[in-house]
Amino acid sequence: MTPAINLAKKAGITFTLHEYPHDPKADSWGGEAAEALGLPPSQVFKTLLVSLSGHQSTLAVAIIPVDKKLSLKAIAKALGAKKADMADPAVAEKTTGYVVGGISPLGQKKLLPTVLDSSAEQQTTINVSGGRRGLEIELAAADLLALTRGKLAAIASES
Numbered sequence: 001m002t003p004a005i006n007l008a009k010k011a012g013i014t015f016t017l018h019e020y021p022h023d024p025k026a027d028s029w030g031g032e033a034a035e036a037l038g039l040p041p042s043q044v045f046k047t048l049l050v051s052l053s054g055h056q057s058t059l060a061v062a063i064i065p066v067d068k069k070l071s072l073k074a075i076a077k078a079l080g081a082k083k084a085d086m087a088d089p090a091v092a093e094k095t096t097g098y099v100v101g102g103i104s105p106l107g108q109k110k111l112l113p114t115v116l117d118s119s120a121e122q123q124t125t126i127n128v129s130g131g132r133r134g135l136e137i138e139l140a141a142a143d144l145l146a147l148t149r150g151k152l153a154a155i156a157s158e159s
Helices: 003-011 029-037 072-078 089-096 118-122 141-148
Strands: 015-019 045-052 055-065 068-070 084-086 114-117 126-132 135-139 151-153 156-158
Touching: 003 126, 003 135, 003 141, 015 126, 029 045, 029 126, 045 072, 045 089, 045 126, 055 068, 055 089, 055 118, 068 072, 072 084, 072 151, 114 118, 114 141, 118 141, 118 151, 126 141, 135 141, 141 151
Parallel strands: 055 114, 114 151
Antiparallel strands: 015 135, 045 055, 045 084, 068 156, 126 135
């Protein structure tokens, strides 16, 4: 059990776990998940950490479809920051308690400001990392937002 799964169970939400054999040589961990599970990339979301206003200690979580790119300008605006940069991977791992490629938006060590791309509203359910590579948790976007105290915003752009 990962902290993400434990949080979902404790909250009593409806969710489904999907496991697949992770290939460490995969070019895109999110793309690998979508392909392995036979899902459209628009239904599989990746979790990215950003630092706000140039401070590695001021982190936030962005959740976007695996086939999209994060708009740093859009996430900064959504969170009321002057700018956003991608967080250092080592800082992301230390802050969340998860390894890169398996960072879940759920069950992180510290609740961070979280923004889910608004495209999630078009899906009945979405898939996010379950807390390790090769494990996805499928749940309603509304449940994800409730558990992370997150908000919706258009933060993804075409790759």
